[in-house]
Amino acid sequence: LLLRRPSLDEYVLLMPRGATIAYPQDITALLMMMDVHPGDTVLETGSGSGAMSLFLSRAVGPKGRVLSYEIREDHHNLAKKNYRHWRSAWEIGHTDEWPDNVQFILKDISTAAADLKSVTLDAVVLDMLNPQCALPVVHSSLKQGGVCAVYLANITQVIDLLDRIRSCKLPFLCERIIEVTHRSWSVLPAKLKHNKSSQMVETQENIEETPQNEYEEIHIQDEAVLKESEYNESLSDAAETNHSVPYIARPSHWQEAHSAFLTKLRKFQPLLS
Ligand SMILES: C[S@@+](CC[C@H](N)C(=O)[O-])C[C@H]1O[C@@H](n2cnc3c(N)ncnc32)[C@H](O)[C@@H]1O
Missing domain, CATH: 3.40.50.150 (Vaccinia Virus protein VP39)
Known part of the structure; x- marks a missing residue:
């Protein structure tokens, strides 16, 4: 607290x-x-x-x-x-x-x-x-x-x-x-769908907005949950760029x-x- x-x-x-x-x-x-x-x-x-x-x-x-x-x-x-x-x-x-x-x-x-x-x-x-x-x-x-x-x-x-x-x-x-x-961005570590912990809660942003891209992307707390196809893409991107985990980075759906x-x-x- x-x-x-x-x-x-x-x-x-x-x-x-x-x-x-x-x-x-x-x-x-x-x-x-x-x-x-x-x-x-x-x-x-x-x-x-x-x-x-x-x-x-x-x-x-x-x-x-x-x-x-x-x-x-x-x-x-x-x-x-x-x-x-x-x-x-x-x-x-x-x-x-x-x-x-x-x-x-x-x-x-x-x-x-x-x-x-x-x-x-x-x-x-x-x-x-x-x-x-x-x-x-x-x-x-x-x-x-x-x-x-x-x-x-x-x-x-x-x-x-x-x-x-x-x-x-x-x-x-x-x-x-x-x-x-002001253009808000979401920059979140990616996680594979159906692999979520029971303590994770959906954010307001995800409840109110329908994902706009072809992949189903869900934000839970401080992670973006991806379908297998996109998760694998992100994994190879991460390997190429030497990141320890894959990240998702894009403008937030919700803009003022x-x-x-x-x-x-x-x-x-x-x-x-
Ligand atoms: C949008 S508010 C201002 C908000 C303020 N800038 C703030 O950040 O809290 C506009 C105010 O201007 C006042 N106002 C309008 N015409 C006025 C005038 N001729 N003389 C003084 N105040 C006026 C209104 O009563 C209202 O409270």
């Missing part, structure tokens, strides 16, 4: 949710897009369940600051609670404190222009239904050359966003639109589907027009 602290990506996937979270693999790409550094000031909208806020908090560190706007009180409260729980659990077993650097603000971002007047933002990240409403408010506080990263589920929303930038002449250049895909389009907008305000 191994009892361990969840990593931050595990925690955000398991914590209570009000709004859908931004997935850790996308958050990591967004942090890279924004080039967030320790000490930076970053604005995010909306707080949602607080997943992005936690990753931003870690990225900007104790000398940085995150301003997290949320219009819905229930989401605002949940984001604060998830953040508080992570911070207090962090204290167990760590000598250093998790920074208290996120300011959760219950407010519609489109009404926040006055609050942001005296703030210089190193980066902005928008994960909300109509990010185009936030752009006119945040752009003057974002430093020249700073990045506004936008998380959108549908490509039609990306088009709406770019159209608003063009029609309102907002000072942003769209540098990139990406999807993050689309999550979001990540759009990178660079602030570019020409000094002379």
Whole structure:
């Protein structure tokens, strides 16, 4: 039995949710897009369940600051609670404190222009239904050359966003639109079919998926069970490649589907027009 602290990506996937979270693999790409550094000031909208806020908090560190706007009180409260729980659990077993650097603000971002007047933002990240409403408010506080990263589920929303930038002449250049895909692989020692031990249990992957290739291939725990013909093929491959046992290696049947389009907008305000 191994009892361990969840990593931050595990925690955000398991914590209570009000709004859908931004997935850790996308958050990591967004942090890279924004080039967030320790000490930076970053604005995010909306707080949602607080997943992005936690990753931003870690990225900007104790000398940085995150301003997290949320219009819905229930989401605002949940984001604060998830953040508080992570911070207090962090204290167990760590000598250093998790920074208290996120300011959760219950407010519609489109009404926040006055609050942001005296703030210089190193980066902005928008994960909300109509990010185009936030752009006119945040752009003057974002430093020249700073990045506004936008998380959108549908490509039609990306088009709406770019159209608003063009029609309102907002000072942003769209540098990139990406999807993050992780392709999982199964690499397992092979075992001959009908030769399985009684303690072996079928994995979820095998129960839910019909094998796609001509051989019947079953995954049990950490082994792939093969028919005699394929097992013999794998045995000769193993002999040729000097492996101690035959292995099966191929992309997993189960792959994660689309999550979001990540759009990178660079602030570019020409000094002379
Ligand atoms: C998809 S969730 C954000 C999830 C969050 N990034 C996370 O990782 O947990 C979108 C949030 O934006 C909030 N929102 C929508 N429009 C807003 C606005 N104009 N101002 C502030 N928050 C807004 C919604 O209430 C919702 O909680």
